Amino acid sequence: MDISKNNKILEVKNLKTFFYTDAGVVKAVDGISFDLKFGETLGIVGETGSGKSVTALSILRLIPQPPGKIVDGEILFDGKDLLKVSNRELQNYRGNRISMIFQDPMTSLNPVYTIGNQIMESITIHRKLKKKDIIKESLKLLEMVEIPEPMKRLNNYPHEFSGGMRQRVMIAMAIANSPSILIADEPTTALDVTIQAQILELMESVKIKTNSSIIIITHDLGVVAKYASRVMVMYAGKPVEFSTVNNIFYRPLHPYTMGLMESITRLDEEKKEELKPIKGSPPSLMDLPEGCIFRVRCKYAIDKCRKKYPPLIEAIKGHKVACHRAYEFLKGNLKNID
Amino acid sequence: MENISEIDELTTEKKYSRSSLYKDAWRRLRRNKLAMLGLAIVIILILIAIFAPLIAPYDPIERIKKDSSLSPGKAYFFGTDLLGRDIFSRVIYGSRISIEVGIVAVGISVVIGLFFGALSGYFGGISDIAIMRMADIFFAFPYILGAIAIMTVLGPGIVNIFIAIGILGWASFARIFRGSILSIKNKEYIEAARALGANNYRIITKHIFPNSMAPIIVYATMNVGVAIIVEAALSFLGLGVQPPTPSWGKMLAESLDYIDIAPWMMLFPGLAIVITVLGFVLLGDGLRDAFDPKLK
Numbered sequence: 001m002d003i004s005k006n007n008k009i010l011e012v013k014n015l016k017t018f019f020y021t022d023a024g025v026v027k028a029v030d031g032i033s034f035d036l037k038f039g040e041t042l043g044i045v046g047e048t049g050s051g052k053s054v055t056a057l058s059i060l061r062l063i064p065q066p067p068g069k070i071v072d073g074e075i076l077f078d079g080k081d082l083l084k085v086s087n088r089e090l091q092n093y094r095g096n097r098i099s100m101i102f103q104d105p106m107t108s109l110n111p112v113y114t115i116g117n118q119i120m121e122s123i124t125i126h127r128k129l130k131k132k133d134i135i136k137e138s139l140k141l142l143e144m145v146e147i148p149e150p151m152k153r154l155n156n157y158p159h160e161f162s163g164g165m166r167q168r169v170m171i172a173m174a175i176a177n178s179p180s181i182l183i184a185d186e187p188t189t190a191l192d193v194t195i196q197a198q199i200l201e202l203m204e205s206v207k208i209k210t211n212s213s214i215i216i217i218t219h220d221l222g223v224v225a226k227y228a229s230r231v232m233v234m235y236a237g238k239p240v241e242f243s244t245v246n247n248i249f250y251r252p253l254h255p256y257t258m259g260l261m262e263s264i265t266r267l268d269e270e271k272k273e274e275l276k277p278i279k280g281s282p283p284s285l286m287d288l289p290e291g292c293i294f295r296v297r298c299k300y301a302i303d304k305c306r307k308k309y310p311p312l313i314e315a316i317k318g319h320k321v322a323c324h325r326a327y328e329f330l331k332g333n334l335k336n337i338d
Numbered sequence: 339m340e341n342i343s344e345i346d347e348l349t350t351e352k353k354y355s356r357s358s359l360y361k362d363a364w365r366r367l368r369r370n371k372l373a374m375l376g377l378a379i380v381i382i383l384i385l386i387a388i389f390a391p392l393i394a395p396y397d398p399i400e401r402i403k404k405d406s407s408l409s410p411g412k413a414y415f416f417g418t419d420l421l422g423r424d425i426f427s428r429v430i431y432g433s434r435i436s437i438e439v440g441i442v443a444v445g446i447s448v449v450i451g452l453f454f455g456a457l458s459g460y461f462g463g464i465s466d467i468a469i470m471r472m473a474d475i476f477f478a479f480p481y482i483l484g485a486i487a488i489m490t491v492l493g494p495g496i497v498n499i500f501i502a503i504g505i506l507g508w509a510s511f512a513r514i515f516r517g518s519i520l521s522i523k524n525k526e527y528i529e530a531a532r533a534l535g536a537n538n539y540r541i542i543t544k545h546i547f548p549n550s551m552a553p554i555i556v557y558a559t560m561n562v563g564v565a566i567i568v569e570a571a572l573s574f575l576g577l578g579v580q581p582p583t584p585s586w587g588k589m590l591a592e593s594l595d596y597i598d599i600a601p602w603m604m605l606f607p608g609l610a611i612v613i614t615v616l617g618f619v620l621l622g623d624g625l626r627d628a629f630d631p632k633l634k
Binding site for chain 2: 060062064066088091092093094095096099100102103104107108109110111112113121122125126170173174
């Protein structure tokens, strides 16, 4: 694998995924660029409808088409543009080199097959092995995701499992062929809090055991803070800030990120303040405002914001932000106004 | 890690494709008395059709002149017809035509319907529009009228009955299958399968088919009854099976003029049709309940 050059396993450049509906064009993802380093966990955060999941699905070209279409961009995996390969070739990447874990484990498993059957299927799609070896592999996978009594569990149906256990099965299926990238689309949203932590710990240990990288998509900032090394914040289909976890949480340069930080409880701060929600709601993706997409909800908006969309620029090394006033925040000239 | 012998046992003993859906359905079906009655009728009928030569006391087309138009009695359970043929034997042999038509014609409908339904539901777009408008055209024909039209063109005969009934029935199956595919293809486990690298063929055959067969099985079972009635109607009208081959519909037609003097000529083939259709409808109805997990 050619990762030695720049240490990047995946590079997404200017990705645009639009949905063509009767009511108009929905720009679900509009010019996303990011990269994933070997062995890292990248977090993508944003509120509902900000294009997180569409970004994830676009990487494996799983967007239902029509109405969806990837209109522009490049997705470079191992130097190869996944948007240019044939469908048949792409099937060799899906589940083999890049795997996905879905949000709802209750509906992501086929109800008419045993979980053994489904794990074995994920192996047989990509590898030709003897039946005995496939079963051995499956048992190993179930052990890796810490399901007790794998031998018995192999013959159980999905409805005989709890939500957390099913998510473990989904993870086992996703790592069946030791993929280089694991994309987790809100893997813990449907689970309760204690199980969430277990699943995230499991993904972390699996990442280390299988030498893979993870893209974790979530709206839970706590998850990102604990597990991701870098974070991309999305708003209305566009990236607004992309940096390390520390920068995002302690030195955010975009008013939206700042707003997000003010709207969550922080246990590490001395002074306890009331949570401040971001006023207003995200714009319709069919009818985005001119200029900066966040300006209508932004308390720092100036004239320039109305006219021109701020590009995502590297304000300081390793910290990209899409705001006209980022430098002012950086210098500390702008104090938090209310 | 468990030892190898245990794994061997697992490979040989367990069939992984067994689906809990069908097991559950069978368990629920067994509790439904009417459905089991239907199933019994259907099984007995099929056995009668297969072993007709062993059960029938007489040759169904042999004419015994001196015994013409006898009422039911010891020698002839169901009496004889105008030409001196044993009605009991004819009813027994008639089951062959009915069962054959029911199963083969519905089989043809199911195969055509599933193919076009899958095409329409899974791929959508222009193929969906074209296929569904074709189905609409077929729906516009009254079933019997359509069958009469086709039989008039093709001419009478058992094979042509298969074709006529089979072709007319595909549209309903295509629609039902399309509907269940549409509801299943956006389920997350289909997306998950695609994310695992499964191709269209695998997704349709391994993931969509087993999850959408239930309504097809139910409708096919009920449709066997309908096909049997249509065959009887066609034979009644002289467009179906040709004499002297015994067919229940034909027997009804032949007895038409003698209702008042020899009602048994009409009664027994008529009863046979009613019981057969009832059997399939009861079974189909029970299957519908059995496949509905809400009634668990």
